[in-house]
Amino acid sequence: MKSMAGIALLSGLLVLAGCAAPGAPGGPAVGDAREEQRREAAPQPAPAVAALQDQAEQASAAGEHERAAALLERALRIEPRNAGLWHNLAIVRYRDGDYRQAESMAQRSLQHAGANRDLERRNWELIAVSRELAGDTGGARAARDRLATLTAGTEQ
Amino acid sequence: MAKKSSRSGRRRKQSRASARKRPGLIRRLLLPVLLLLILVGVGYALWLDHTVRDQFEGKRWAVPATVYARPLELHVGRSLTPDQLETELDALGYREAGDTRRPGTWRRSGPGIELATRPFTFWDGPEPAQRVRLTLSGDRVSALRSVDGRDLALVRLDPAVIGHIYPGHREDRLLVRLDQVPATLVAGMLVVEDREFFQHFGLSPSAIARAAVANLRARRVVQGGSTVTQQLVKNFYLSSDRSYWRKFNEAIMAVLLELHYDKEDILETYLNEVYLAQDGERAIHGVGLAAQHLFGQELERLSLDQQALLIALVRGPSYYNPHRHPQRAIARRNLVLDIMAEQGVISTDQAQAAAQRPLDVLPPRRGPRETYPAFMDLVQRHLQRDYRREDLQSEGLRIFTTLAPSIQRATEQAIHRGLRDRPVELEAAAVMVDVDSGEVTALVGGRNPRYAGFNRALDARRPVGSLIKPAVYLAALDQPSRWGLGTRLEDLPLTVTDERGRPWEPRNFDRQFRGEVLLVDALAHSYNIPTIRLGQELGLSTVGRVVERLGVPTPRTLYPSYLIGTGELSPLQVAQMYQTLASGGYRAPLRAVRAVTEQDGTPLNRYPLAVDRAFEPASVQLVNLALVEAMQRGTGRSAVGALPAGLVVAGKTGTTDETRDSWFAGFGADVLGVVWLGRDDNTPTGFTGSSGALPIWTQAMAEIRPRSYSAELGTELELVWVDEGTGRRSADGCAGARALPYKAGAAPEEWTACGERHATRQERTGLGNWIRGLFR
Numbered sequence: 068m069k070s071m072a073g074i075a076l077l078s079g080l081l082v083l084a085g086c087a088a089p090g091a092p093g094g095p096a097v098g099d100a101r102e103e104q105r106r107e108a109a110p111q112p113a114p115a116v117a118a119l120q121d122q123a124e125q126a127s128a129a130g131e132h133e134r135a136a137a138l139l140e141r142a143l144r145i146e147p148r149n150a151g152l153w154h155n156l157a158i159v160r161y162r163d164g165d166y167r168q169a170e171s172m173a174q175r176s177l178q179h180a181g182a183n184r185d186l187e188r189r190n191w192e193l194i195a196v197s198r199e200l201a202g203d204t205g206g207a208r209a210a211r212d213r214l215a216t217l218t219a220g221t222e223q
Numbered sequence: 224m225a226k227k228s229s230r231s232g233r234r235r236k237q238s239r240a241s242a243r244k245r246p247g248l249i250r251r252l253l254l255p256v257l258l259l260l261i262l263v264g265v266g267y268a269l270w271l272d273h274t275v276r277d278q279f280e281g282k283r284w285a286v287p288a289t290v291y292a293r294p295l296e297l298h299v300g301r302s303l304t305p306d307q308l309e310t311e312l313d314a315l316g317y318r319e320a321g322d323t324r325r326p327g328t329w330r331r332s333g334p335g336i337e338l339a340t341r342p343f344t345f346w347d348g349p350e351p352a353q354r355v356r357l358t359l360s361g362d363r364v365s366a367l368r369s370v371d372g373r374d375l376a377l378v379r380l381d382p383a384v385i386g387h388i389y390p391g392h393r394e395d396r397l398l399v400r401l402d403q404v405p406a407t408l409v410a411g412m413l414v415v416e417d418r419e420f421f422q423h424f425g426l427s428p429s430a431i432a433r434a435a436v437a438n439l440r441a442r443r444v445v446q447g448g449s450t451v452t453q454q455l456v457k458n459f460y461l462s463s464d465r466s467y468w469r470k471f472n473e474a475i476m477a478v479l480l481e482l483h484y485d486k487e488d489i490l491e492t493y494l495n496e497v498y499l500a501q502d503g504e505r506a507i508h509g510v511g512l513a514a515q516h517l518f519g520q521e522l523e524r525l526s527l528d529q530q531a532l533l534i535a536l537v538r539g540p541s542y543y544n545p546h547r548h549p550q551r552a553i554a555r556r557n558l559v560l561d562i563m564a565e566q567g568v569i570s571t572d573q574a575q576a577a578a579q580r581p582l583d584v585l586p587p588r589r590g591p592r593e594t595y596p597a598f599m600d601l602v603q604r605h606l607q608r609d610y611r612r613e614d615l616q617s618e619g620l621r622i623f624t625t626l627a628p629s630i631q632r633a634t635e636q637a638i639h640r641g642l643r644d645r646p647v648e649l650e651a652a653a654v655m656v657d658v659d660s661g662e663v664t665a666l667v668g669g670r671n672p673r674y675a676g677f678n679r680a681l682d683a684r685r686p687v688g689s690l691i692k693p694a695v696y697l698a699a700l701d702q703p704s705r706w707g708l709g710t711r712l713e714d715l716p717l718t719v720t721d722e723r724g725r726p727w728e729p730r731n732f733d734r735q736f737r738g739e740v741l742l743v744d745a746l747a748h749s750y751n752i753p754t755i756r757l758g759q760e761l762g763l764s765t766v767g768r769v770v771e772r773l774g775v776p777t778p779r780t781l782y783p784s785y786l787i788g789t790g791e792l793s794p795l796q797v798a799q800m801y802q803t804l805a806s807g808g809y810r811a812p813l814r815a816v817r818a819v820t821e822q823d824g825t826p827l828n829r830y831p832l833a834v835d836r837a838f839e840p841a842s843v844q845l846v847n848l849a850l851v852e853a854m855q856r857g858t859g860r861s862a863v864g865a866l867p868a869g870l871v872v873a874g875k876t877g878t879t880d881e882t883r884d885s886w887f888a889g890f891g892a893d894v895l896g897v898v899w900l901g902r903d904d905n906t907p908t909g910f911t912g913s914s915g916a917l918p919i920w921t922q923a924m925a926e927i928r929p930r931s932y933s934a935e936l937g938t939e940l941e942l943v944w945v946d947e948g949t950g951r952r953s954a955d956g957c958a959g960a961r962a963l964p965y966k967a968g969a970a971p972e973e974w975t976a977c978g979e980r981h982a983t984r985q986e987r988t989g990l991g992n993w994i995r996g997l998f999r
Contacts, residue, residue, distance in 0.1 A: 114299070114377075115377035134348070140831065140832045143659065147893065171836050172834060
């Protein structure tokens with residue numbers, strides 16, 4: 068049961084979410100809070116972060132998880148409140164089997180996700196499956212409930 | 224040999240005398256003595272053979288670990304003052320020069336600088352050498368382009384070397400393979416040092432003869448007949464005394480070495496062994512490291528004249544020191560070039576062209592290389608978990624740390640200025656941490672940051688005073704149904720039982736009683752009595768658990784006095800506690816090391832970012848906003864004028880009994896700093912947290928330029944008008960109304976009359992209103 072849930076989600080998590088990077092073309096609209104944070108982090112959109120994000124995606128695609136993580140950490144030192152970077156680092160940790168860190172980092176991503184519903188949903192998915200695989204069935208259920216309200220669009 | 228023969232001559236005379244008395248004895252003793260001599264000789268040769276092979280088989284050198292600062296990453300928007308940039312370039316040993324053709328040089332150019340970076344292999348991949356133009360404005364990087372005008376997204380400089388982990392001796396080298404050494408350098412080395420290298424068996428009779436003739440002619444030693452093999456044996460196995468016995472051993476061992484190993488192996492070892500330069504206390508051995516040290520270049524890329532200088536230095540790194548004796552160095556280099564041409568290694572034209580070149584060595588560093596003993600101590604303690612001390616001293620590891628040279632310098636200078644006119648017994652320690660990653664960016668262990676003694680930042684455990692209070696308030700604010708920032712706390716005389724079972728009457732610092740105060744003010748103004756009441760209501764064990772979740776240990780038994788800071792922590796532990804607060808409740812174990820690689824860049828260990836969600840971020844944000852209030856109107860307000868205008872920071876002072884300890888811990892969005900002042904004998908200092916540690920913290924932060932603490936409320940918090948006198952809900956415009964953040968839905972239920980009349984639909988408000996609220 069546990070592994071079923073894991074595998075079901077795994078396929079969706081195989082690649083880092085490039086669209087979560089700020090400034091990436093075609094990315095979902097981000098909320099005001101996010102905008103504010105970004106302005107605070109750097110006066111201009113940071114191509115430096117986008118460049119590192121690209122490299123991290125390549126590393127991840129090549130199966131070099133730890134290198135991907137190192138690159139994402141570099142990007143986070145530039146934009147520590149970038150929800151997309153935290154989400155991608157959570158995915159790298161998830162793929163490593165470090166479910167506790169995966170959950171913590173997804174939570175961290177949620178904290179900065181602002182009104183980005185899509186990212187919010189993906190973080191809760193990751194939290195749910197990480198808790199499940201870490202043996203926290205109750206916590207996983209709570210995360211899925213949260214996910215259900217998000218997907219239904221009924222969250223206050 | 225002269226000494227030896229005279230000795231045996233004497234012996235011969237003596238034995239002749241005894242032989243006259245007892246004829247036949249000599250004949251009877253001859254055979255056993257001869258056998259014994261042969262046995263000893265063979266034994267000795269075997270021992271030498273063992274020595275030769277033993278050291279050559281295994282690891283040939285103990286190469287010290289090199290410890291690096293964090294690399295400076297340049298990108299548009301990065302906060303960087305001209306002072307910080309200069310500090311970083313000095314730490315890197317980058318030289319100001321007329322042009323930037325050579326990696327590791329920079330020059331001023333218009334409003335910015337032009338910079339030639341050095342190539343470097345990092346844990347996550349190589350970084351090429353680049354020539355870039357960097358413009359700073361408003362203390363930020365405003366433009367970053369290549370010299371040919373392309374915009375660059377990100378440039379990572381090579382990391383500054385901040386130290387080495389040495390074994391007993393201080394030799395350093397960068398091991399190279401023979402095929403990495405330019406062919407002309409190898410051939411040149413041989414025609415100058417040992418022409419018959421590929422023909423001889425370790426010794427060269429013709430070279431000895433040639434040297435003897437030359438020495439006789441000059442009536443002094445002008446030429447050694449040593450082969451490269453002998454030189455290697457001398458450096459590798461033997462002491463440097465000039466006895467004939469050593470010379471004898473050297474010859475035997477040279478032959479043994481040649482018997483066991485091939486020429487290429489011996490030559491490669493020689494090129495790595497040879498001593499070529501001195502860098503302070505550090506001896507530069509081998510052509511690989513010498514190329515980097517002298518020319519700032521990879522060995523493969525050395526020009527002919529540079530190669531010739533390396534060969535020249537073999538005969539006397541100090542005598543031919545290119546900085547101190549440039550004329551001698553040039554003369555010797557050109558002699559080497561002549562010999563190389565004469566022996567056909569290079570053409571005469573090449574030699575003549577190279578001889579015209581100036582000495583192409585790097586100018587000496589602007590200042591001595593700084594040492595960071597307190598930080599190095601922290602690095603070694605972290606590495607102890609995964610590495611043996613011998614490996615750190617001998618494997619040539621590369622250790623990538625988190626030290627930020629510019630932050631370290633700002634912290635050292637703030638302590639220096641703060642203590643300049645104070646008694647010498649007044650000591651200090653400081654820790655700077657990157658808020659979100661938990662990386663330690665600076666560490667000072669005492670008022671003299673170069674002195675490698677007692678590391679107070681790690682080892683001085685002192686009562687923390689009021690620095691503990693945020694934990695008490697966090698425990699309360701984590702229960703929004705019972706406490707909020709507007710909850711009124713009693714501030715009246717109080718008697719509690721102390722650890723000896725006796726009554727204790729805690730007092731506020733100013734010895735006043737205020738009747739009742741708002742929770743936010745009790746923390747911002749650091750009132751003791753309301754804090755103790757609150758802590759007792761929460762339960763000491765609840766507070767203790769919060770402290771542990773913040774990342775630091777608690778005493779086995781807790782007494783009420785713990786609530787106002789009798790618990791002892793080191794400055795580093797305080798930094799861990801406040802890192803959890805500063806990051807919004809995400810505890811990141813403090814780290815000093817990012818990664819370790821082998822000398823060639825092969826990754827060994829990485830110490831990744833780890834975060835644990837220790838608290839609900841909204842609860843922590845409420846505490847932090849009270850700490851922002853402390854800096855605006857509470858115990859930290861004296862700092863406001865000394866900080867850059869508009870910079871929002873959060874912080875807490877701490878003072879212990881009779882001013883024995885003066886503490887301050889505070890943070891912006893990205894930098895957290897902890898400063899401690901006190902005396903080693905624990906006598907009073909006369910400083911409170913706000914008169915002693917705070918000005919030092921402030922001065923450091925004014926240089927470091929953190930980003931403003933983000934006072935945003937997010938979706939979890941809302942701004943609520945509260946009546947100061949009653950703690951009831953009020954409204955904008957009512958007398959005594961004050962805007963305070965509350966967890967959504969947790970605002971006081973009871974209303975004041977004015978509040979009920981004027982309340983509009985409560986809107987969620989952001990940063991602006993809250994800050995205006997602070998400045999009412």
